[in-house]
Amino acid sequence: MDDPGPRQSLRFLLLYGLAAAGGAVAYVPFLTILLPLRVNALSGNDNVEWLAMVTFGGAIAASATNIAFGWLSDLTRRRRSWIALGLCGSSLLLVAMAQATSLTGLIALVFCWQVTLNMMLAPLAAWAGDCVPDRQKGLLGGLLAFAPALGASCSALVTYPGLAGPDARLVLVAALVVAMVLPALLFGKPHPMPHLMDDAPEKDLPRVISSPSTVAKMWAARLLVQIAEAALFAYLFFWLRSFIPDFTDSDTARLFGLVLLTAIPLSFAAGRWADRTGRPIAPLAVAAGFSAIGLVVMALAHGVVPAIVGYFIFSLAASVFLAQHSSQVLQVLPAPKRRGRDLGIFNLTNTIPSLIMPVMTIALVPRFGFSGMFALMAVLAAVACAMLATMARAR
Template sequence: MAFGVATAATFVGWYGPLQVLLAKQAEVVGGAGKETVLAVVAAVGAACSMVANPAWGALSDRSGRRLPWIIGGAVGGAGGLVLLGTATSTAGMIIGWAVVQIALNAPFAALSAVIPDQVPTDRRGRIGGWFGLAQTVGIIAGTGLALSGGTVLSGYIACAAAVVIGSIPFTVIASEHVPDRQSTKVTMTPDFRWAWATRFLINLGNAIALLYLLYYLKDEVRLPDPDSGVFLLTAIYAAALLSTVVAGGVLSDRVGRRRVFVCAAGLIMAAAAVLLAAWPTWTGAVMAAVVLGVGFGAYTSVDFALVTEVLPTAADRGKDLGVINVANALPQVLAPVAAAPLVALGGYPMLYAVAAVVGVAGSVLVFQIKTVR
């Protein structure tokens, strides 16, 4: 329970800004150039995350500790959120979001490594499902907290408080079982690289699709209250995700297969992007949220279990999971680079069509992994 709360708290710190606050702040700072401001801020933050996650993971490996990195990163991330909330320029937003991304990757790297540290291989689908469920709770809570205060600054402060408070129980009551350091150096395996590529492409497709969701609802769907629309879609997505996030992991454990689940889930997620491209209405957006939630739920649990089975060495789990998590962060860097010109060239239909194609490519690549069924 405490592990789930700490995970959820970390995702509050990320997704309160990503779902609502950064877009609203960029609109104030950038005006008509809001898309560019948001793209730049998101890209720089994701670049920081890409470097920070494996670095924090390696430090937790070498220190033989996970817990200090969880509480320390939470406090640093909360400070970054408050700093970000006071930003009145693009540069200020970039600095604040960079601090948040760097700091919050410390608890995320440590929490990710706790699972292979302490959970047997044949139960990692189930536990990966609960890990994904906690992330989803964090996304919902972060979105709600971002909208709760009425102002951008109050939203950031609410998220900052949740990040710190949520991290405390686990760091107080948890025990640590970090593997001893090994003297031999193990290089990355081909299956590790394929697992990275699969995750990268599926996450890139999602990042391209979701970056401009607020603007999509406002400018394409022409929803009168796009802020509330984002929150409602997030809640619908989360409810759909709950139906598969644990069940998918449990079923994967029982049948002893990972790849077919990852592929099927990725294809379902790509179908959500197709819906957004072909059906730019509120009803279409709601249906896409349902489809995306169903797909992402199964994907989250099973892909995490698959990844833990291709890690090169137990002693470097934190670092290696950090390298894998670059496949989550790098798409956040590349998505703004791709999304802005796609919208300018072909509008939102082209944006979501490209997102679907990228997601399909990632889904089929999983079968290049040979040591996991």
């Protein structure tokens, strides 16, 4: 039976979901396609080394500033003001990338862009915790599943042949982000939810008990799944080429996009079940378990059909896990008045894998092949499943 307590308006939820997708569009096309092209144009034969330095420095800046701006939005209690400032700054700096004529200038712009981007992203994530009650966080997770799909779709859009030149692509991305984020700021008008700012949990809904061990398990589980997801995202193309030599990067992009689109209804279904039953952690444990199963299938695959089946199982489960985790983690944060800062600490699970994954790949793939790497990632996902399973019946 549905709970009769206060609910957030569907208008705000939809506009917030659009804004969250805009946050993904703000960095996915740039970091995956447009930035590598810029680095290649300026660096020539040293493009790989320069791109690695730019990416590493950007990840460090993103990690630190996400925590900082989340904390500042906690102190000022003005989430929308920070989001608006970050939206303006990151959009202008993105367009300014076209003016970079040297690698040092590009690196400086990327660093400043990361700062302003996280000025938008950190309070945007915390805003959901201020406005969406626990009984609707499963629905929120379903809406958040649109973010990676739209990010990938916009990457394909801005690079469509003949649509826009290199400089115009940056303008197009900035315009898309503004069009997706601004409506929530102007027209969202969420119903006030003062009880979400109390340190005590909602009294009218069974909820996960916030404790240091609960928070630690949620953080560690996401990190483990993210390591596997990041490694597969980076090396999927090379792995598939071992089965299909003429497999192209375009084929990989279409496969990845199909998985992201399929994950949306699954995430909605998982979120709806969590909302109706008051068991937000159970879908996370199940998704982590299926991620491990998919990785085992991939590790054992000796042909293209089982390889793609295993990839679909893992990637669908991981996509549902990440979308639902982004919303359900808001239930376990111990101090709502420090929500933005704490979410910034959770955001480290998105950046740390980029530091771990290269070391893991170099250590495993030359000696054991991709099967060895997938086997280790399956163990990581299984550990995440086990940790979450101990919490799944918590109320």
